[in-house]
Amino acid sequence: MIWTALKQRSKEVSNRRITSLFEGDTDRLASFTIEWDGLYFDYSKTNIDLSTRNLLIHLANSKNVGQYRESMFTGERINFTENRSVLHTLERNTEGPEVLIDSKAINKEVQQAQNRFLSFAEAIREGQVLTRKGTKFIDVINIGIGGSDLGPKMVTKALTPYADGPRIHFLSNIDGAQTFDLTKGLDPETTLVIVASKTFTTLETMTNALQVKNWLTDSLGAEAGKHMCAISNAREKCLEWDIPEERIYTFGEWVGGRYSIWSAIGLSAAIALGKDNFEQFHEGGKSMDCHFRTAPAHGNLPMMLALVGIWHNQICGYSTRAIIPYEERMEYFPDYLQQLEMESNGKVVKFDQSEIELPSGPVIWGGTGTNGQHAYFQHLHQSNIITPCEFLIGARGHEKSNLETHHDYLVANCLAQSEALMCGTLSEGKQNLPNYRNFNGNRPSTTLLYKILSPRVLGQLVALYEHRVFVEGVILGINSFDQWGVELGKGLAQKIYPSINDKNHQESGFSKSLVDLISKTHEFRENIN
Numbered sequence: 001m002i003w004t005a006l007k008q009r010s011k012e013v014s015n016r017r018i019t020s021l022f023e024g025d026t027d028r029l030a031s032f033t034i035e036w037d038g039l040y041f042d043y044s045k046t047n048i049d050l051s052t053r054n055l056l057i058h059l060a061n062s063k064n065v066g067q068y069r070e071s072m073f074t075g076e077r078i079n080f081t082e083n084r085s086v087l088h089t090l091e092r093n094t095e096g097p098e099v100l101i102d103s104k105a106i107n108k109e110v111q112q113a114q115n116r117f118l119s120f121a122e123a124i125r126e127g128q129v130l131t132r133k134g135t136k137f138i139d140v141i142n143i144g145i146g147g148s149d150l151g152p153k154m155v156t157k158a159l160t161p162y163a164d165g166p167r168i169h170f171l172s173n174i175d176g177a178q179t180f181d182l183t184k185g186l187d188p189e190t191t192l193v194i195v196a197s198k199t200f201t202t203l204e205t206m207t208n209a210l211q212v213k214n215w216l217t218d219s220l221g222a223e224a225g226k227h228m229c230a231i232s233n234a235r236e237k238c239l240e241w242d243i244p245e246e247r248i249y250t251f252g253e254w255v256g257g258r259y260s261i262w263s264a265i266g267l268s269a270a271i272a273l274g275k276d277n278f279e280q281f282h283e284g285g286k287s288m289d290c291h292f293r294t295a296p297a298h299g300n301l302p303m304m305l306a307l308v309g310i311w312h313n314q315i316c317g318y319s320t321r322a323i324i325p326y327e328e329r330m331e332y333f334p335d336y337l338q339q340l341e342m343e344s345n346g347k348v349v350k351f352d353q354s355e356i357e358l359p360s361g362p363v364i365w366g367g368t369g370t371n372g373q374h375a376y377f378q379h380l381h382q383s384n385i386i387t388p389c390e391f392l393i394g395a396r397g398h399e400k401s402n403l404e405t406h407h408d409y410l411v412a413n414c415l416a417q418s419e420a421l422m423c424g425t426l427s428e429g430k431q432n433l434p435n436y437r438n439f440n441g442n443r444p445s446t447t448l449l450y451k452i453l454s455p456r457v458l459g460q461l462v463a464l465y466e467h468r469v470f471v472e473g474v475i476l477g478i479n480s481f482d483q484w485g486v487e488l489g490k491g492l493a494q495k496i497y498p499s500i501n502d503k504n505h506q507e508s509g510f511s512k513s514l515v516d517l518i519s520k521t522h523e524f525r526e527n528i529n
């Protein structure tokens with residue numbers, strides 16, 4: 001019923017200019033912005049008015065978002081397909097209320113796990129844990145993929161101004177080229193290797209880890225273990241890999257891979273940034289949790305970000321969403337959100353096993369401004385496909401003196417783009433342009449302004465998007481915390497591998513196209529000059 005009302009509403013307003021909403025409501029900015037704890041979210045440049053927003057909030061209430069939210073924070077097994085709780089929030093707030101799993105309080109255990117990896121990070125930074133020759137580690141390789149890569153990689157890059165520890169490198173792809181290019185520039189005598197895998201079974205990670213372990217062993221022999229550690233919740237598997245017990249950093253099974261940056265998976269970032277900065281990152285996440293749990297819907301950042309997303313994708317039918325941080329160090333943020341959102345909500349089967357009849361979330365993509373302006377912005381402004389854009393920008397950059405003007409240009413460009421998307425050429429009074437120069441405008445965007453990209457602000461942003469994904473998932477009635485859709489391809493790759501590795505291997509059950517591609521691969525291999 002409520003979905004029908006929203007669809008009806010979108011039809012009614014489809015030809016309305018967003019700019020007209022400002023003319024009809026002098027308080028629009030007060031109503032369609034949220035300022036909270038140093039963040040300012042402006043969603044006034046969307047076609048949402050008060051009655052639409054009421055409908056959207058009514059939708060969230062009708063789906064019991066508030067109740068599910070409490071179930072998540074209190075450790076109920078809301079990831080029902082895997083019979084697990086969802087408690088990444090506990091990783092950033094062990095001092096909060098006791099959380100019980102099977103009647104056992106787990107806060108203390110989580111705090112101890114946090115202390116262990118953060119102390120290790122400090123010991124590496126301070127030179128209390130040294131290489132086999134007694135020198136400080138200069139480089140660290142984090143081997144992991146998906147959440148075991150994107151989280152620490154994104155955070156380490158975003159917080160470069162705070163990074164004063166060893167250099168951190170990330171190895172994720174099973175492509176041997178990445179391993180080759182990375183190891184050729186590093187010295188095993190001064191490199192620490194972290195194997196980061198929640199399950200410790202992921203093909204890419206285990207294959208790369210074996211390769212890098214051999215690279216270490218070639219130089220360090222039996223002492224290679226002194227340059228390795230593991231992060232996983234599969235302790236036994238790490239032991240089988242000869243990782244010494246004291247070098248295994250664990251976290252709970254109730255922390256999903258794409259939500260794991262708060263846990264020991266953040267070790268590489270903590271080595272780069274130090275314990276205090278990593279704890280500031282936690283502080284930011286924790287404060288967003290508190291806001292999410294207590295703020296009324298219309299002033300609640302994750303709630304409104306989610307409802308704007310629902311409006312654009314499920315109601316208006318816009319099938320993609322661009323994430324555009326105007327901050328070069330946020331280079332990996334769109335990739336991070338891509339996994340967070342698409343692996344969480346790219347599903348159709350609902351809690352009750354029926355299928356959703358709406359789009360199952362947008363394609364998430366993006367990149368940093370201003371680079372994107374010279375690449376895909378043409379499409380954003382003049383194609384006939386509407387892509388809602390989410391801009392993020394810091395009021396200040398970290399760089400001082402002559403580089404400050406760069407940041408002024410950065411802000412000016414960011415604000416210019418959202419203005420141009422909304423107003424088109426009308427705002428310039430250029431109604432008589434040839435068609436090819438015309439910008440119709442009326443394209444929705446949101447802007448999230450923060451003061452400066454500090455560890456605490458980044459923590460707020462990551463938690464904001466985590467909760468946004470949660471709200472969208474609850475409204476759609478899907479389990480955001482499993483990822484069964486990645487299994488089929490993984491299994492097939494294992495089945496196809498022998499035929500690639502050995503030309504004479506016979507396998508049945510493959511499609512004609514697959515058989516042909518396998519034989520073409522062998523034919524090409526034999527004909528490389």
Ligand code: F6P
Nearest residue numbers: 145146147148197198199202257
């Ligand atoms: O792609 C599936 C997935 O399980 C992700 O959810 C996860 O982040 C990634 O693989 C890595 O998993 P692991 O940490 O267990 O190696």
